[in-house]
Amino acid sequence: MTAAVPRPRPTAMRAATRNRPIRAVAPWIAMLLIALVLPWLFRDYTTGRDNGFMTAMFGQMGMMIVFALSYNMLMGEAGLLSFCHAVFFGFGGYCVAHLLNAVPVVVPLELLPLAGGVCGLGLSAVFGGMATKQRTTAFAMITFGIGELAVTAAIMFQHFFGGESGITTDRQNAASLFGVNYAHGLAVYYLIVAWTLIAALGMFYLRGTPLGRMANACRDNYERAQFVGYDPRMVRFIQFALSGLFAGIGGGLYSIAYEIVTYDAVNAPLSGNALLMAFIGGVGSFGGPVIGAILITALQSGLSLMSNSWLVYVGLLFIVMVTVAPTGIAGILRAHGPIVRAGRLGTLAIPYLRMAVPGLIVLTGLVFLVEMLSFATIGAAEGKTFSLFGFAPNVYAPMPWIVALAGFAAGIVWLRLEGQRFFAVWDDLMTGLAAAAPR
Amino acid sequence: MNAPALHLRDVRKSFGPTEVIRGVTLDIAAGERHALIGPNGAGKTTLFNLISGRFPVTSGQVALDDTRLDTMPPHRINRLGLSRSFQITSIFHRLSVFENLRCALLWSRGYRYSFWHTLTRQTALNEAAERLLEDIDLTARRDIQAGLLSYAEQRALEIGMTIAGGATAILLDEPTAGMSNTETEAAIAMIRRLTDGKTLLMVEHDMRVVFDLADTITVLVYGQVIASGPPAAIRANRAVQEAYLGAEAA
CATH class of the missing domain: 1.10.3470 (ABC transporter involved in vitamin B12 uptake, BtuC)
Structure with missing residues (x-):
């Protein structure tokens, strides 16, 4: 051979x-x-x-x-x-x-x-x-x-x-x-x-x-x-x-x-x-x-x-990118190159989906917190009513804040766990590809 | 190839109140292989930095043939044909091995600050870089990021970059430091081959390498030359034995 x-x-x-x-x-x-x-x-x-x-x-x-x-x-x-x-x-x-x-x-x-x-x-x-x-x-x-x-x-x-x-x-x-x-x-x-x-x-x-x-x-x-x-x-x-x-x-x-x-x-x-x-x-x-x-x-x-x-969202995106992915979106895409070429992208589908669920929860919690805060300080003074994704919680009651905060915090913990699992799969995949690569 | 001679006249260097180089006068003949030895802290690397323009001299003169170097910035000295390597590997770590060598070739090939040439189309330049790659045995590592090379490979790359521009005076600062015995042997063979006919000044701690390679040895102790001469004379020199060789043997 x-x-x-x-x-x-x-x-x-x-x-x-x-x-x-x-x-x-x-x-x-x-x-x-x-x-x-x-x-x-x-x-x-x-x-x-x-x-x-x-x-x-x-x-x-x-x-x-x-x-x-x-x-x-x-x-x-x-x-x-x-x-x-x-x-x-x-x-x-x-x-x-x-x-x-x-x-x-x-x-x-x-x-x-x-x-x-x-x-x-x-x-x-x-x-x-x-x-x-x-x-x-x-x-x-x-x-x-x-x-x-x-x-x-x-x-x-x-x-x-x-x-x-x-x-x-x-x-x-x-x-x-x-x-x-x-x-x-x-x-x-x-x-x-x-x-x-x-x-x-x-x-x-x-x-x-x-x-x-x-x-x-x-x-x-x-x-x-x-x-x-x-x-x-x-x-x-x-x-x-x-x-x-x-x-x-x-x-x-x-x-x-x-x-x-x-x-x-x-x-x-x-x-x-x-x-x-x-x-x-x-x-x-x-x-x-x-x-x-x-x-x-x-x-x-x-x-x-x-x-x-x-x-606020743009600023947060910047902070997240600099800390989590300093190579930027292009860097993330490029890191997937060898996986795509090896036809193994499917292996990552489930781990990605599993991260997406807590990711969405974190995002929703964050958006509610930011928007409620923004409404309480600016929006209410302008005489608007608060509504987000079809919900219209009372911004002056404690409950919506507790729910949003709890969802956000729990989502982060969950996301971290899923993230660790994701990177375990990722590392396995990369070592496998490196071993298979012709020298 | 016309190798130049290197002259140092009463060169002094002070960092604040501390005088590190205390009046060094040294002549390195054209085409000579000259080794600079001395205990740690003797000022060998500082002397290199003064010759290559990395630091300005406090007083005294450095000349390559008849050209004064001591008032020039490093890139001008390099363009005159004096090139150096560093004790701590100094390469372009995010560029590929090939790109490192090509960068080291660019100025001497007259490209200057060109933003109109396409590098991939410069056949002669690229062939020269490929030949260098073969000279330093890194052809197999051509497209690897230089920062990912093994230590010995990085040292070889650095020597390749040092000789790339066709410099006729070469300064090597501990080229074999940290290498295993076999790696050292390979490196010395490579240095011998690549610096043939050039004026070579090197700092080296490995005495086998020094006595094997050098035509002339200069011993530097506390910023002063205590002896300079052919290997046999240096070996027999009492002052050297006491200050340096003896201390190592003991």
Whole structure:
């Protein structure tokens, strides 16, 4: 049997090389196809009208994908924790708004996001030069300072930033290269899709270049990089500047889509969002921030309609991810790769289901606690009545609180037990796969 | 290959009030295999850090042929062709073994900070990395994360990275520390092969390795050179025997 092994290998290898391009391109094509058909799935065909809310949300997802990916050029690829990434996003947005307001507009609308990117690049080159002089905590602190500086500037320099009301604009001031009428939200959406694809391809390409690889190297071992001839500060400076370019493209799209840019677009919460999206999605792989951007945007748009306390849930999700799954959603999915390839995913079905039951109980208990608390403090004052999942408990009686708390606490204990059982199965499975793997 | 000579002139280094290197003057001839020995705390690694630019000197001069090194940052010194390894393994632990070697090759191959070349398409570069992989016997571990290699394998990778850029002056800081006897033998054979024709300065504790490999031995005690010469002379030197070799024998 061992003698037979070497023979089929060359053909197998050739087949693998032949399949590689298809495999590499497949997720891109799939994402693009989904993006193209998405708005049509929510279209109301009886009236022939698009679902404006959903189309806008999908557009927002596109910008946030660009934003989160550009953040991960720092966080995941270069190991740089930045707290000022929104500055370059917002600056790109402001610049595009001003370009649009300077009638006649010299740049065609389709190229305006690039103009936003160039502005973002310019600013990130200036601030990047300051921040990348330092490493680790000092770097993070400098970026924090830059973020604060930008917010102050946005409020102080009315002429450029428009103060608290921001800068409004009209995207129809710009001509279209292809004669497209961008009055329609759908046209804007497809412009966002196109630029998201271009930016994502650009950032993917950068990962495979000498600069991208040395950014990884400096992340892993700053000192070693110096002793293979590289100045890690220069590597980080260029990486930082380029991430500003892509953030600026995202900001340009924002300006075109919403026709208003306020200091929210350079503000610390948006910088925090970049971190949130990248981390929840997973900083260790290229697709992670994409997943994070989609999820967080969906939560922001969808959950915020359902609950006043939606930020509490996002915050809790972040804490849970950082503590339980620091590799993010992409990391969790990737860990299942060998199991799926071995065709053993079924083994995990029951353990997963067994975890889902207490998981749901914990979640329900938590949601009741948060919502009752939110109602007792805010909702009641607004004169609303409390109702959740068809229940309308009396928020001022002790019983609903006791039930919710007890369910939450018992669920956690149960979940932990099931979790231990799950990981026992998981470990067994992994050892089995490792033993079966050819050396 | 033109190996350079390394010159140290009255090199001193103080950390606060403590002078660790107390006036070292040393000439390492072109193409020589030079071993630096001495008891723990003698300042061997500090001297390495001064030569390679990791720490600035307090006073004195370091020169590679006619080029002063003592005012340069480490990456510039490296680009001149002086490369070093570390006593505590220093690799890019999350990158694959192959990527580690390719990173170590990039600068010397003129890629600089390029963000337009696609690494997978650089045939000559990739072939050079594959050859290095063979040189250090890690071809079978090519795609493993460097941090997951065994200790001896990591040491081999580190030596591979040190010589990758085509440096003509090599500084190895205890390359065989912590290795078993067989691993040490393999490592020494590898070092001998890979540093052929280059100027080599190494810190080593294993006396068999030192006397086997070195053309010249320098003994450092409390930040000062107490003897320097061919192995036979060092072995016969009374002061060395008292300060170091004798102490070990006792």
